[in-house]
Amino acid sequence: CGQHFKHFILNKNVSRSGGSQPFLYRYLFLFSKPFYGSSYRRFQLMRFSIEEINNSSSLLPGVTLGYNIFDHCSDTQNIPGIFNILSGKDPIDPWATRHGNVTKVTAVVGAFTSPVTRTVAPLFMPSHIPLISYGASSSIFSQKLNYPSFLRTVHPNKDVVDVIVHMLQHFQWQWVAFLHIDNDYGNDGRNVFMKMIQDKDICLAYTKKLDENTNYTTIFKQIQIQNIQVIIVFATERVAENVIEFAIEMNVTNKTWIAVDAWSLNKKIPKLSGIRNIGTVIGVAEPDVTIPGFNKFIRALEIENQPGEFCNQFCNCSDLNRSEIVRAENSFNFPVYAAVHAIAHALHNTLQCGDKKCHKNSTSPHMVLSELKRSNFSLLDHTIEFDRNGDPRFGTFNIIFWNSSGEAEVVGVHKFQPSSHFSVNESKIQWHNSVPSSVCSSECQPGFRKSLVGIHKCCFKCVICPSSTYINSSEDQYTCLSCDETEWSPEASTACNKRVVEFVPFEDAIAVVIMVGTVCLVGLCLLTSVLFGLNFNTPVVRSAGGPMCFLVLGCLSLSSISVFFFFVKPDVASCILRYFPFLLFFTVCLACFVVRSFQIVSIFKIVTHYPSLHRLWVRYHGQWLVVLTAFILQGTLLLIMYTSAPPQPYSNSLWHKDKTILICELNLKVYSASIALFCFLCFLCFVFSYMGKELPKNYNEAKAITFCLILLILTWIVFATVYILYKGKYIHAVNASAILCSLYSFLTWYFLPKCFIIIFRPEKNTQEYFQGLIKTYNITNN
Numbered sequence: 001c002g003q004h005f006k007h008f009i010l011n012k013n014v015s016r017s018g019g020s021q022p023f024l025y026r027y028l029f030l031f032s033k034p035f036y037g038s039s040y041r042r043f044q045l046m047r048f049s050i051e052e053i054n055n056s057s058s059l060l061p062g063v064t065l066g067y068n069i070f071d072h073c074s075d076t077q078n079i080p081g082i083f084n085i086l087s088g089k090d091p092i093d094p095w096a097t098r099h100g101n102v103t104k105v106t107a108v109v110g111a112f113t114s115p116v117t118r119t120v121a122p123l124f125m126p127s128h129i130p131l132i133s134y135g136a137s138s139s140i141f142s143q144k145l146n147y148p149s150f151l152r153t154v155h156p157n158k159d160v161v162d163v164i165v166h167m168l169q170h171f172q173w174q175w176v177a178f179l180h181i182d183n184d185y186g187n188d189g190r191n192v193f194m195k196m197i198q199d200k201d202i203c204l205a206y207t208k209k210l211d212e213n214t215n216y217t218t219i220f221k222q223i224q225i226q227n228i229q230v231i232i233v234f235a236t237e238r239v240a241e242n243v244i245e246f247a248i249e250m251n252v253t254n255k256t257w258i259a260v261d262a263w264s265l266n267k268k269i270p271k272l273s274g275i276r277n278i279g280t281v282i283g284v285a286e287p288d289v290t291i292p293g294f295n296k297f298i299r300a301l302e303i304e305n306q307p308g309e310f311c312n313q314f315c316n317c318s319d320l321n322r323s324e325i326v327r328a329e330n331s332f333n334f335p336v337y338a339a340v341h342a343i344a345h346a347l348h349n350t351l352q353c354g355d356k357k358c359h360k361n362s363t364s365p366h367m368v369l370s371e372l373k374r375s376n377f378s379l380l381d382h383t384i385e386f387d388r389n390g391d392p393r394f395g396t397f398n399i400i401f402w403n404s405s406g407e408a409e410v411v412g413v414h415k416f417q418p419s420s421h422f423s424v425n426e427s428k429i430q431w432h433n434s435v436p437s438s439v440c441s442s443e444c445q446p447g448f449r450k451s452l453v454g455i456h457k458c459c460f461k462c463v464i465c466p467s468s469t470y471i472n473s474s475e476d477q478y479t480c481l482s483c484d485e486t487e488w489s490p491e492a493s494t495a496c497n498k499r500v501v502e503f504v505p506f507e508d509a510i511a512v513v514i515m516v517g518t519v520c521l522v523g524l525c526l527l528t529s530v531l532f533g534l535n536f537n538t539p540v541v542r543s544a545g546g547p548m549c550f551l552v553l554g555c556l557s558l559s560s561i562s563v564f565f566f567f568v569k570p571d572v573a574s575c576i577l578r579y580f581p582f583l584l585f586f587t588v589c590l591a592c593f594v595v596r597s598f599q600i601v602s603i604f605k606i607v608t609h610y611p612s613l614h615r616l617w618v619r620y621h622g623q624w625l626v627v628l629t630a631f632i633l634q635g636t637l638l639l640i641m642y643t644s645a646p647p648q649p650y651s652n653s654l655w656h657k658d659k660t661i662l663i664c665e666l667n668l669k670v671y672s673a674s675i676a677l678f679c680f681l682c683f684l685c686f687v688f689s690y691m692g693k694e695l696p697k698n699y700n701e702a703k704a705i706t707f708c709l710i711l712l713i714l715t716w717i718v719f720a721t722v723y724i725l726y727k728g729k730y731i732h733a734v735n736a737s738a739i740l741c742s743l744y745s746f747l748t749w750y751f752l753p754k755c756f757i758i759i760f761r762p763e764k765n766t767q768e769y770f771q772g773l774i775k776t777y778n779i780t781n782n
Helices: 037-054 075-087 114-124 157-171 184-196 216-225 237-249 294-299 322-327 333-350 365-373 509-534 539-544 547-559 561-567 572-609 611-619 622-644 672-691 701-725 731-760 767-781
Strands: 004-013 022-031 105-110 131-133 150-152 175-181 203-210 230-234 255-259 279-285 308-310 313-315 377-379 382-384 396-402 408-415 421-424 448-452 460-464 500-502 648-652 659-665
Touching (some): 037 294, 037 333, 105 114, 157 184, 184 203, 184 230, 216 237, 237 255, 333 382, 509 731, 539 767, 547 622, 561 731, 572 659, 659 731
Parallel strands (some): 175 203, 230 255, 500 659
Antiparallel strands (some): 377 382, 396 408, 408 421
């Protein structure tokens, strides 16, 4: 009378009233070497269940269930017994022709373990004999193609593992060891566990099969080396006892042990000496369902006092007493009770039983199987149903904790129906110190990404996300995502912030000052033009360039148009107009000053030495040809360049991490020809004006032009320096100021001194005065 049960129901024509009614025999195989009180209790519960049904007036009225019980000692000894059951009293002849239904087996309850069930189940499947197990939880039995007539009243491994995974997630245990018995039950549990944690933050740090040759010293040393604090033991009672005994012997301390339903309610292990030192034991267990009348049945039990034939095996039951049976571990009791009642209800429906009698007197296994699959009845506040795989659709799991008294105290529950729900009352758990932590690497701080170290996803180092990136840990914990161009973020960010978009608008104070200065420039150019027009024939106006002065003043005014477009939101049109008027019309101004510098030098130096060259210059209006050529050439270059690659508005997010500066992107390589012409005219102007530096002091236009060019060059050097050093929205204002200063340099230092002479020193604006200066220069240089 040992550990594992297998029950067989046979059909025989004997009834309670002595008439011809079905009489059902049940055979139970028990495989046992050591004696387990929990198994003996389940054996007696099976007997109680059948007697309860036989005494019922509503379930199978007029029908008596009989049973026969066998102890399953080993696979080899089990097979002949099964053959005898399947064949009746006659031996099986595999070569004989089969006539009708030889076996009288109607249904089978068992076996307790997955390995034993896997051994015997194929023998019943071809005949579709129902096989209901109350303990075999391996996932393989859910495969209906191989096990079409298999059902069970115990939850499969996937449900047990699901509870364990919920437990690990609840306590945030990520780094675990999984020790399992080396058989169908344990190997399946490991495979299901590995599959279930694939998409979760749980890592299987260490796993090991357990058998009679297991080296526990090596196992616990490895667990210690890997700093694993949580150990799952997926094994039977006998193997679990070995694991815990060796852990105590090797002084393994302060661990958290997770027990599965196979041993979580074990009565022996919690009483072991030193069990408190190993740490905290929590586990998954079948609920303790009180079966009315069972304890009374045990107390009234007649127990053999002498060794002898018992349970179809030789069993020494002299040490048994009723109190021990009552106190024995009661795991898997309700699954046994439910299995027996499920068959009884299936028979009740198959035999078309009513309240007083059954209307049929015969049945077959496949008919019983069909009714079993449709089971739907209430039993001790449970609705007994099976899903299409033959797995139960009823029941819950308790979360238990081994308290200081060695009792399994319920601290939580996991419900499967109508939906999965897990809950634990942590206040009831007495941890060894505090709630333990079992991780390979501590969680990263917000704004840090995980960089894997090794093969496990739980082992990583934390790397800070740089600026302009962020991490969304709920979606991807391993990648820092780049912010959009319109966003920014500091280091270690979990979200991006919108960039502040900046440009200099019209209403900005600096913009207003610059635009007022531009309007003043245009006004001064206009007034100068009027003054020069009124004094057109005077020596000062004639020496300043005569008619060309009006062209220069007009081009200075037109060049100033560019300034206004620096203070609007950049678009293609405004970007073009920021540079086009200035580059085109200021080129004309420079060409005029090149011509004027050349004329001044030619008057005093070239005419004397090269009179023919001067005559050609005057005859063909060389000054206007030069200006027109410069205008056409620059206009053509700008047209080609603006057509092929116009300046584009650009959102510059490189200068500031939290701002976007709206600028116009100008490709200097494309505009290099235009800028080169601009610089070439400056160079010529500077050369010619420098050649005239020794001309009469009061008649030295060349010196004024030279000074204007120096101011122009200094202005753009300052702008280039500021552009390199300063990165902000006011770079537009700086650019506009550079253009305005370039224009003012010529207006202020070339035209305004002449206006001063015309207005305040009229005595110097006479023909005699200028001729006197020229005579003095000629005498001095001769």
